[in-house]
């Protein structure tokens with residue numbers, strides 16, 4: 001299960017951050033999640049709520065997910081388009097020589113803590 | 115409450131674990147090779163062949179693909195040290211799990227360890243296992259359009275092994291087209307077309323592994 005794996009790593013990364021910054025409690029955690037990262041947001045927040053209680057610093061935290069839109073670059077006509085709407089085929093020129101430019105990421109943007 | 119800007123990867127802790135493991139393995143003189151592919155693309159068969167061909171090297175295998183010890187037993191039968199890793203349904207190996215598997219092997223004498231990662235073209239590419247060499251397999255029956263569908267793994271791999279080339283005639287696999295799209299994603303990647311069945315192309319791959327071992331240790 002993909003979401004569970006990410007949750008485990010997120011918890012570990014935040015525990016380390018708390019140690020580094022000498023934090024006692026983390027509140028809001030803002031994540032930026034790509035539109036085509038394959039992360040199911042509901043599953044992800046559920047997994048987080050289930051898991052966070054095991055970490056004292058994280059037990060009252062809440063996840064806020066911001067979506068990063070997916071954009072594809074066309075190598076043929078050198079233009080970009082919305083990945084989710086058109087998929088692999090460039091709507092400008094019909095080429096399949098296209099690569100995902102953004103939308104696959106999962107980044108911790110910021111946290112609120114004390 | 116204060117606001118702390120991080121812009122950190124969710125898996126930052128894994129990346130630290132991976133660096134630490136790589137350093138420890140280098141010290142031990144062990145090259146860890148992470149082997150990734152779809153299920154059934156020929157990982158275990160290829161590793162079995164390599165173990166037989168490189169019989170002068172001390173080789174071990176970590177089996178993380180599916181929770182059964184069939185593959186581990188296939189490897190053990192060849193006399194190589196092998197261990198079954200229980201991923202508990204996880205879709206990938208991470209550096210912590212890999213480090214634990216290395217401990218569980220109870221030897222630091224191996225020269226080459228292969229990690230047969232979970233069969234899946236997406237998740238394993240997102241996690242650094244601590245391996246010094248990332249090898250990806252693409253089998254001929256899977257088709258030459260895979261690079262377009264799963265770009266990340268091709269970008270993260272040092273070498274691509276195109277397996278089951280003996281079946282080339284039965285499938286619509288265009289090696290040149292595949293090479294072109296892979297190089298576009300990753301200009302530095304090495305490409306080795308092989309057949310573990312006939313042995314074709316194995317020499318080049320095995321020399322590459324020896325050379326990588328020499329360079330790493």
Ligand SMILES: Nc1nc2c(ncn2[C@@H]2O[C@H](COP(=O)(O)OP(=O)(O)O)[C@@H](O)[C@H]2O)c(=O)[nH]1
Pocket residue numbers: 151152153154155156157158159160233277278279280281308309310311312
């Ligand atoms: N024709 C052909 N079949 C192969 C070759 N390598 C593996 N296979 C077959 O592919 C299937 C899956 O192989 P296996 O090594 O178990 O794949 P894994 O799941 O990636 O470990 C088996 O039936 C193998 O006999 C090859 O080089 N040529």
Ligand SMILES: [Mg+2]
Pocket residue numbers: 157158159179185230
């Ligand atoms: Mg196998």
Ligand SMILES: [Zn+2]
Pocket residue numbers: 074075076077078079090091092093094095
């Ligand atoms: Zn175009």
